[in-house]
Every structure is written in structure tokens, then in C-alpha cells.
Amino acid sequence: MAMDLREQYDKIYRYCYFRLNHRETAEDITQETFLRYFDSVCYRERGKSLEYLYTIARNLCIDEFRKRSSKQTAETWKNAAAQKSEVQNDAAMQASEMPDDADMEDETLTRVSIKRALRRLDGESQELLLLRYVNEVPVSVICSMMGISRFAVYRKIKNARKQLKEQLREEGFE
């Protein structure tokens, strides 16, 4: 399978950032994923590159998360939270600086509502939505990455979509 590595880098990075919520660590994990991928030529030649990449990334994120939960000090978490709020503030600033256009306002509102609705979903549903609809990972790859059947993946994605719709309805969207 011929892959655009740069495109995959962005997608893997987005996935790692979603799992770790820390920019530098997410990038480190992304690069580590690619280095491990390049190290195993024989696996790639069997033609399951994408599955392999996502599996490495997922496992590295889990390892990192475990390491973090045992070592993380309150300070680092505070920093991460501060970074996140900074990003949110920037987004809010950007939104306020936008021209006073009704459509733009609507779009910003939708974005904020979707973010809020997504945050209310469980981790697995968020992960599935990210993989399937944002990173456009094929279902077969998600199956082998998560170790579940194709049927289970379809069912879980359907549930995630349903939950998201319910959350959005609560937010006042139809």
C-alpha cells in the first residue's frame, strides 16, 4: 500500500494529541511511531502499513499514559491545563476578531457546541469518531487495531453517532 507519509504523520499526530492532550509528547510519540515503522521493513512488505502505524501509535500512547499517570505531578497537569485554556482563549479571541457575519457566528457556535458535545461522550466513542470520520481510517484497520470484529466496530460507531446527535439536540441543534 503506497502511503503519503506526510499526510499520515498529521493524522497520527492528531490521534496522539487526542489521546495525550500534550503537543510535544504527541509529536514525540508520532515520530517514535514512524521510526518503529521504518525499522520493520518485513512487516510493511506484507502490506498492512496503516494498521501497523495505528497499532504502534495506540500502544505507545497507552504506554505514555501509564507512565504519566504514575509520574505526573500536579504541576505538569496544571501546565497542560493552562496550555489548553490558552488554546481555547486563542480560539475565542480569534472568534471575537472575526467579522460580524451571521454565518461565521453560526459556524463558531456549531464548532463550540460540537466540541462540548464530544467532550460528553466516552473516550472510546470519541476515538472511533476521530478515526473513522476525521482521519478516515478504514473499518478493517480499526477492527485489527482495537481487536474487535467488523460488526462490533459498526455498532460502536453507530452508537457514538447516536450519542453525539443526542448531545447536540440537548445543545439545541437539530
Place this chain on the structure above:
Amino acid sequence: MNRKMKEALREAFEAPAPAHRQDFFENIPQERVSLISFMLSQAGYIRKRVLVISLFPVLLSLAGACVLDFDMLWAISAFMPFLALSAVTENFRSAAYGMEELEMSARFSLKSVVLARMGILGALHLVLLCLLMPLACIHSIFTVMQTGVYLMISYLLADVTGLWILRNLRGKEGLYACMGAAVCISSLYSLLRVRLIRLLYRSGFAWAVVLLVILLILCVSETKKMVRQTEELRWSLS
């Protein structure tokens, strides 16, 4: 899921831009290649006519042994310099066509490419020699070993001369000089064949072996010099 929703999801999951992506892809590790796959890939670049030329002495010896019932050793030995010429000129192809600089900037170093091609052609010619030895001595007065030495001297003489010429003369002139040398050696072998046979058959096999060893040493030395020259060129061009 509709396009708008997908777009909204993409924005919701948007991560800050990665800071070191460009650096990472600039220093990305190269894929490792095994020796066998490297050799096979290089075998594909050897011109087909070189392989066809290599088959010619085998066909000649087969014709002499099975169809004509005639001693073809002199003809085969006279052809050996051209076989050596085909191998030597194949290795200097990039120099002859002024493509060294381009090949040096390629993924594999020029030195490894030249060595790989020399190894492939050398191994092929060794196999051919092993086939030729029993075939060429069928109607000859020589034993299998003597036939081998006789053919090897002719081959190595052209090989050493060709390598020396191509090391000292650049471009197409080197190829022409090499061709001239091969013709000279081949003619000399044809003209002096009675004396050479006498030398080898009557005056003792030991002298022929000594000559063969000297030529082998010279061949190794010329190859080493050629490899060193490739490295020097790489430094001077970089």
C-alpha cells in the same frame, strides 16, 4: 454522516500544528536493503548484450564439441578478451557517458554499485569458465585444468589491461583503447597459439600457473585502485 458534520468534527479534533514535521522528514532514516536484493536490483541494470556476449563462448565450445568435432580451444581463448572487455566496460559505463556525478548523488554510492556489478559479472564469468573447461578440452590435447589456465590467462590479461586503460583514460577514448587492447590480445593469442600450446604443454604447467597467479594479483590490485579512484572522485566532486 453529512459533509458539514464531518467538517465540524475535523475542526473539533483539530490539534495544534506539529513543530518538527519538516525536520523529521528531512532526516528520515532510509529503508535498509539486504545484500541479495541490492545485488538483484543491480543485475537488472546490466545490459542484455553483455549477457548475450557471455553466452557466445559456451555456444562456440558446444558447437566444437558436439557438432563440428573440432578443437575450438584456440577460438574460445581468442574470444575470452572480448568477454573480459564486455565486463570491464560495463563497470565504467557511468564514466564513459559522463554520468558519474549523477550516480554519486543517487541512493547507493558509485563504489558499491560498481563493486556489485563487477561481482555479478565476475561470478557469471566464473560459472561460464567452469562450463567451458570440460567442453573445450574434449577434442584438445589439454587436460581440464590446463584448459582452465589457458582460458583464464587470456581473460585476465585482457581484464588487467582494460582496467589499467580505463583508470588512465577517461570517457569514450578509454573504451576505444580498451577495445583495441582486446583485439591485440585476441590476435596475439590466435597467432601465437602453437607456441603457447607448446609452452603450456611441453615446458611445464608450473610456468603457466605462475603467470596466472601474477595476473590474478595484478587484477586484484587494479580493482583496488579503481575502487580508490571512485572514492577520490566522490570527494573531489562533493
